[in-house]
Amino acid sequence: MSCSPLPLLHGPALYTGRRLLAALLGSVCFVAPAGAAAPYVVQSNGTVADTSHELVWDRCSLGQSGSNCATGAALTYSLPNAKTEVTTRNSARYLGYTDWRLPSQTELQYLVVMGIAPMIDQEAFPGTVADHYKTLSGSTNPYAELVVNFGSGGFYYRDTGQPHYVRLVRSGQPFASSGSTPVVSAVGLGSTSGTGTTLNATSSAAGTGYWLVVPSGSSAPSARQVVDGVTYGTVSTVFGGSAPMGATTATPFGITGLVTDTAYDAYFVAVDAALNASAVSGPLSFTPTRANQTLSFGTAPSMVFGGATGTVTATSASPNSGNPLSYSVPSTTSVCSVNANSGVVMALAAGTCTVAANQAGDSNYNPATPVTQDILIGKASQSITFNTAPSMMYGGATATVGATGGASGMAVSFSSQTPSVCTVSGSTVAAVAAGTCMVAANQEGDSNYNPATPVTQDILIAKASQSITFNTAPSVMYGGATATVGATGGASGLAVSFSSQTPSVCTVSGSTVTAVAAGTCTVAADQAGNANYSDAPQVTRAITVATAPITTASGSAPGGGAVTASFTGGSAGCGYQTTGFNPVSSVPGAPPAGVAFPQGVFAFVTNAQCAGNTLDITIKYPQALPADAKYYKFGPEAGNPTPHWYVLSGAVITSTGSTSEVRFSITDNGVGDSDPRVGVIADPGGPGVLTTTTTAVPTLGEWSLMLLMGLMGLMALLGISGIRARRML
Structure with a gap:
């Protein structure tokens, strides 16, 4: 809204006409004429003294603070809220005083300086907003108030509920012209320390106490100057303030902001509620000294x-x-x-x-x-951490334990907590027995570290293993003698026990093996463990149970009838491997001239179990042999390695009735053994008889021989000839 000045009206005293006009026109503003800036004194306590009008202003708009009002921002208030804020600040002795108020329109208009923006002395009142500021002046309308605008320099009527900026003022109220004035007594200074002191005073009437501090030796102020707290004459005030005080009661007033080692004079005035002022008390001279710090x-x-x-x-x-x-x-x-x-x-x-x-x-x-x-x-704590526990076995190698100690760098030492199970030397662990070996680790402290808390580690010392080794397997023959098994056990020293795993072939009692049948006899060996040794793994040994050796052969002789050939004298396993009652033609060499083999030949080969044996062989024929019969053998002999026929020395032929028997002995690799292998005896041979002619005598059958023998017996009875019953070769 623009405002036009009324040139015929000048000065605050002439504003009445404008107010009347404003009442008629409503929200009409008028511009104050430009005037010279008032003599303002900016004081150290944040106030500005208007020496021309005996007013003390807040240098900042409410909401601002600090040097040059640079802290915060100006705030707006409705009229009721502005009055409440004044009361709050007075209660808090805002800037040292308790008598702040809202200015009148006239007082606020004193601050307008035309021709600049905002229209106010900006050095004295920095941060002023070029907008409406509240006053206590109003109209007959209780809902209207006058505001001064520092953007245009004019004043306006506004609704009291509208928010506007606020600048507080104090002083300017005249003292009462009549009535009794308060009497001040007991005025004095309390303790002075550092930048502050205490002024004590008692008034005969309740009201407000005002003090003013000026440099020592300054001219005394008037009561008005003490209350206003402004510079007077050539005297610059140092500090002033006010506070409520009761009647007849000593009231302390704190004075701060002083400079040590500087001399001051303090003055005091009491003003009662009727604005009656006491006489000025003072000067109270003092010099603040430096305060102590604790x-x-x-x-x-x-x-x-x-x-x-x-x-x-x-x-x-x-x-x-x-x-x-x-x-x-x-x-x-x-x-x-x-x-x-x-x-x-x-x-x-x-x-x-x-x-x-x-x-x-x-x-x-x-x-x-x-x-x-x-x-x-x-001292710092330190700890020990074991490395992974080593694997150990009783009777095995030693092991090494390790651990990481604390930051002291002191060595970690080890000891055995179970000496019956293990010993420790340095970091080497040796097993004494199987079980749990507990190793303790310790680390000493030093000037900066406490000893580490001992820790332990369990090392499992396993039982040692043991094994069984069988001795050479014995020879076992079904029907033969028992045999003994043996084995070497492990280091526990406990006995090795044996058992049969094939009870249908063999039984075992203790270490004695008895054949039950021919076949494979499996013998198991076991050895129990003890505290330090585990059970030995079971081992087995397969033992071949041989069949009983064949020492008797039977068959049909070429001469007819059943014939048997048996021997004695062989070792336990010695027996026939092959036998045969064969015609003489089965022999590679031709028979000797003039010799016939009516019973053919008996050929045999023994098994390899006859090493060094001498076999006594008996052959039984179902026919009698001639008295001149001899036992011939085919094969090499000493002095003649070429196989040939020869009479076996020592062979005995005996005929009894209608049977005959041949007995002879053959030693392995001796006379009569045709097989050079050790333990194997081969002996093709048979009884040979002389023939009368070179013509081969046919072999007689069994009945022919019986008839022949009958005839010969008859001839003997007749005495034709005597026959010797036995002939020794």
């Missing part, structure tokens, strides 16, 4: 060498001094270090770490007396 440490951190860092915290009893704290390690630099600013402590070794806290002084505070705190840096 430090104290909090709880010392718990620390361990090699562990996390710790933090020390020192607290100043004068935190408002703003002086920084610093930390140092004055005497235990080999144990710890500390960050001078953060107080973070790092352990360098186990032991006592002494940290000192310091706080520098300034113009208002003396340096704090250094304080120290001892921190016990404990």
Whole structure:
């Protein structure tokens, strides 16, 4: 909305006409004429003194703070909310005073400076918004209020519920012209420390107490100047403030913001609720001295060498001094270090770490007396971790244990906790018995590390294995003698036991094997274990149970009838392998001249079990042999290796009745043995008789021979001739 100035109306005193016009026109604004800037004094407590109008302004709009009002942002308030905010700030002694209020339209209009934007002294009032600011001035309409706009310089009527910016003001109210004035007594200064002191006063009436601090020796202010707290004449105020006070009760007023070693004068005025002001009390002269700072440490951190860092915290009893704290390690630099600013402590070794806290002084505070705190840096823990347990067996090789110790680097030592099972030398474990070997590991500590907690490792020492080895298998023959088996067992020394796995072929009692039948006899050998040895794996031995050797052969002789050939004198396994009662023509060589073999020849070969044996052979024929019969053998003989027929020396032929018997002996590889192999005897041979002619005598049958014998017997009875019953060759 643009506003046009009314040139005929000038100055705040002439605004009445405009207000009347505004009441008629509603939201009409008027522009104030440009004027010279008021003599403003920017004070250190955030206020601005308007010396022309005896007003003290808040330099910032509500919501702003700090140097040049650069902190925060200006806030808007409805009229009810603005009044509430004034009450809140007075209760909090905003900027040191308790009598802040909203300005009137006239007072706020004093600040307008035409021709600049925003239209206000921007050095005195930085951050002012070029917009509406509230006043306490209003109209007869309870819902309307006057606002001053620092964008246009005019003032306007607005709804009281609309939000606008706010700048507070104090002073400017005239004292009462009549009535009794408060009487101030017991005015004095309390303790002065650093940048502050306490002013104590008692008033006869309740109201507000005002104080003003000026440089020592300055001219005394008037009551108005004390209340306004503004610069007067050539005197620059140092600090002023106000606070409520009761009647007849001593009230302390805190004064801060002073400079040490500087002399000041303080003045005091009491104003009651009716705005009656007391006489000025003062000067109260004082010089603030530097305050002492006191430090104290909090709880010392718990620390361990090699562990996390710790933090020390020192607290100043004068935190408002703003002086920084610093930390140092004055005497235990080999144990710890500390960050001078953060107080973070790092352990360098186990032991006592002494940290000192310091706080520098300034113009208002003396340096704090250094304080120290001892921190016990404990030794670090360390642990032992075993390597994988070795595999061990009783009676086997030694083993090596290993473990990784802690950071101290001290050697890990080992010992046996079960000496009956194992021993330990260095890191070498030797088995004493089968079982669980417990090995303990220890590691000593040093100046920075505690000894490691001992740990143990169980090593299973397995039982030793053992085995059985059979002796040479015995020869077993069905029908023959028993045999003995033997075996060598393992190192347990326990007996080896035997059992038959083929009871249908053999039985075993102890170590004696008895043949039940021919075949394969399987003998099992077992050996039990003990505390240190496992059972030996069962082993078996196959033993061939041979059939009984054949020592008797039978058949039909070429001369007729049944013939048998048996022998004695052979070893247990010695027997016929092949036999045959064959005609003489089966022999490779022709028979001797003039000799006939009416019974043919008996040819045999023994098995290989006759080594070194001498066999006594008996052949029985069903016919009698002539008295001149001799036993012929075909084969080599000493002095003549070519096989040929010869009379076997020592053979005896006996005829009894109608039968005859031939007995002779043959030794393995001796006379009569035609087979050069050791243990094998071969003997083709038979009884030979002389013939009367060179013509071959036909072989007589069994009945022919009987007839012949009958005739010969008859001739004997007749005495024709005598026959000798026996003839020895």
